[in-house]
Amino acid sequence: xxxxxxxxxxxxxxxxxxxxxxxxxxxxxxxxxxxxxxxxxxxxxxxxxxxxxxxxxxxxxxxxxxxxxxxxxxxxxxxxxxxxxxxxxxxxxxxxxxxxxxxxxxxxxxxxxxxxxxxxxxxxxxxxxxxxxxxxxxxxxxxxxxxxxxxxxxxxxxxxxxxxxxxxxxxxxxxxxxxxxxxxxxxxxxxxxxxxxxxxxxxxxxxxxxxxxxxxxxxxxxxxxxxxxxxxxxxxxxxxxxxxxxxxxxxxxxxxxxxxxxxxxxxxxxxxxxxxxxxxxxxxxxxxxxxxxxxxxxxxxxxxxxxxxxxxxxxxxxxxx
Ligand code: TYM
Numbered sequence: 001x002x003x004x005x006x007x008x009x010x011x012x013x014x015x016x017x018x019x020x021x022x023x024x025x026x027x028x029x030x031x032x033x034x035x036x037x038x039x040x041x042x043x044x045x046x047x048x049x050x051x052x053x054x055x056x057x058x059x060x061x062x063x064x065x066x067x068x069x070x071x072x073x074x075x076x077x078x079x080x081x082x083x084x085x086x087x088x089x090x091x092x093x094x095x096x097x098x099x100x101x102x103x104x105x106x107x108x109x110x111x112x113x114x115x116x117x118x119x120x121x122x123x124x125x126x127x128x129x130x131x132x133x134x135x136x137x138x139x140x141x142x143x144x145x146x147x148x149x150x151x152x153x154x155x156x157x158x159x160x161x162x163x164x165x166x167x168x169x170x171x172x173x174x175x176x177x178x179x180x181x182x183x184x185x186x187x188x189x190x191x192x193x194x195x196x197x198x199x200x201x202x203x204x205x206x207x208x209x210x211x212x213x214x215x216x217x218x219x220x221x222x223x224x225x226x227x228x229x230x231x232x233x234x235x236x237x238x239x240x241x242x243x244x245x246x247x248x249x250x251x252x253x254x255x256x257x258x259x260x261x262x263x264x265x266x267x268x269x270x271x272x273x274x275x276x277x278x279x280x281x282x283x284x285x286x287x288x289x290x291x292x293x294x295x296x297x298x299x300x301x302x303x304x305x306x307x308x309x310x311x312x313x314x315x316x317x318x319x320x321x
Contacts, residue, residue, distance in 0.1 A: 093126050
């Protein structure tokens, strides 16, 4: 089985990225051949700052390795180190109906927020399909927001295989676990850099605590019982706390006598402790830049080998060779 996922280097990774994609990816690396990459071509659809892009790539590499990506088990690479992906994207583009892309939420959302879309943003799902199909991936661990992109990918496989033969591309499947599909942000919407409601995985303690204290709550007074339904605090606490700690928090919500600040502090403590081993590993990795670079160089080399095999097969099928 081949497992593949990618993350965009577009700023600090947050706990939505972690629980939606990274943690599942780290678990899955034990179960098959894993391809994990930094989607730097994709990040270009929303940034034009070369030094920020370089810095974000470096940070993402540190984050993913600190979280347990094992380069002995998974190929870890930069997307742009395998430029073959662009050729496959072009081949897929030629069978991709405009309507399929016009219906994509991420593109429509951006337009709705008044941002001007470029061709890269519009064609984004085609490049993402190429990312997946270039490695004959079977399973793609992602969060809920990528579901539609996986559907586009599967549609494109159908079109290519109908036109050029059923063995041309492998049909991948999304792995979206219900419990982590949509990690909420500080305001209860999906946690997302675009909504400015994230809790980063790593950051200075004081700053992170301040963020957690910003979680939106109602104005129930300290002494009164608090509603547990739709509580962002409870929703986030389940990621970090044991069953009994969660039950205790719910009981304290219902009993009254505790303010929201108290619950936020408990959430912060649990979050901070959860990421402590990874934070320590990250500090070690930061001091060893050449190791991190070597991991990405080796990963890219292996990824290019695999990519060439698939691309040779596809080029032959479509008549390019
Ligand atoms: P990106 O960089 O926006 O997000 C990386 C991963 O994090 C997941 N995620 C979440 N999961 C749960 N709750 C949230 N609040 C949350 N926010 C983000 C995303 O679903 C994603 O899995 N298009 C992709 C990158 C990509 C890719 C690929 C992924 C490029 N090529 C090929 C898989 C396969 C993206 O922008 O993810």
